[in-house]
Amino acid sequence: MAITVVGSVAFDSIETPAGKRERCLGGAATYFSLSASFFTQVRVIAVVGDDFGRRQQAVFDVRNIDTQGIEHTAGKSFFWEGSYLENLNEAKTHITDLNVFATFEPKIPDAYRDSDFLFLANIDPVLQRRVREAMPDVKLVAGDTMNYWIKGHRPALLEVLKGLDILLINDTEVKMLASNNNLVQAARAVMAMGPRLLVVKHGEYGATLFHGSTTAEGSEHTFRAPALPLEEVVDPTGAGDSFAGGFFGYLAAQPRLTPASFRHAMFYGSVMGSFACERFGTERLQALTREEIDTRFKQFRELTHLD
């Protein structure tokens, strides 16, 4: 089943201990859709400027991603510059230029309206809510957010959470959103805000899925997927969005959703996140094959399973 994703398509300048890249294609919607495209049909809603040309378009075309919802407008695309020189787990932002994104009014192409899955990537919660309300018939809605919206746009974000089935955020964010430093307690508080499923990403330590009412004993309603211990993390940019793409893309491809589907989805999320880190920007996702994905899935099983 098709996924519609709304989010940023951007240019990123990135510096990591492994090197530098200037103005490579980035943005949450870009990473998400490249990653999910290995599992299902993906449709993107975003806005770009004059600097988004044939080379950038080709990255989506090669993966057969529907881009009729990417609006082209005068001006420059969203630009982000950041580095990971001291800490590979957390970007230091140098520049955020919203550019054409500052006045973005998401428009949903008619051809997208039969999408069964909707992903609200990390953008202004006011926009997330607008897209959610414009697509009332979707079967499953997942979303992401970040510390900036949690701190400064809480009321709008809380409205978005009410309309989500699944929220994917990181450790720091779930604790900030719940004002609680215990992961299990914070997860329960966030699920009470709307989403019935919560995926908490732990960076190099994997991710935890919380579902249903978490008990004191914990594990009955949780599932942990590992991350692959990597010899070299070249660039962690987009790892979280790639995780979301693998997770949600896998779910969208299933004939029906069982508890086992969600466990497998967690593994596919981790698999896609691990690939994203291996090269700068979207380079690794662009060069990836489904066979490599399945091989790594097996590695993840060996990494964690007793027998």
Next chain:
Amino acid sequence: MAITVVGSVAFDSIETPAGKRERCLGGAATYFSLSASFFTQVRVIAVVGDDFGRRQQAVFDVRNIDTQGIEHTAGKSFFWEGSYLENLNEAKTHITDLNVFATFEPKIPDAYRDSDFLFLANIDPVLQRRVREAMPDVKLVAGDTMNYWIKGHRPALLEVLKGLDILLINDTEVKMLASNNNLVQAARAVMAMGPRLLVVKHGEYGATLFHGSTTAEGSEHTFRAPALPLEEVVDPTGAGDSFAGGFFGYLAAQPRLTPASFRHAMFYGSVMGSFACERFGTERLQALTREEIDTRFKQFRELTHLD
């Protein structure tokens, strides 16, 4: 098969967000032996002062731990005071009084000499080496250390590492020991110093076992055990030693050691570490049953296994 452990038996004063305890029984050898005693016969080598009385002795006796190697001497036992008010993952040390430990000369009772397994808990590497050399016929030797010895006693520590089959340390320590911030690279460097197996503990994120030559792809020679997401971490003191006790105790109880034994041992280590955190000091380990251990082992399997 019996395990001989050398390490500290101490009194700890601990403050955590959950409360305070004054002078409760602690020390690496105490946590290790209580934990391992659920799996196999344990024999302790340590030194205590006049303050170690019948109540403390009873804690070992109840678990049928052989304490004839605990030397009683005039003076006070090792005392540690610390808190975890800001960060549950890292203790802030207020007081370390070595007391009778300052002049400790480990003596190995004759009855311990047929031990097949030896655990060198976190003490001065000079003492660790002396015990290792006094027991040349053991089949498997594991050990622990800490940042203090890595920073200030490196040559003595490197001598100990040469005589170890398995080293169990945490994330920060393995990176410090290898002077390398990448976990996989650091693990390889530390294994080149002696131990053919390395267990890296990640606190609330579980632990990773590295064995053999780690490849660029990683997972073929690694295994990740999760930690249980806990509703409340009452007191993390001794969690790492309890992990080591579960890990090494399980191994010592196996008729032969296969790759699967080590994976199961990692899970039992995580299980015992999770129990240790649930109450202050050794309280939870003292009240534990083998049935609870097996129930939690099953929870860990459900927490991580796809099917």
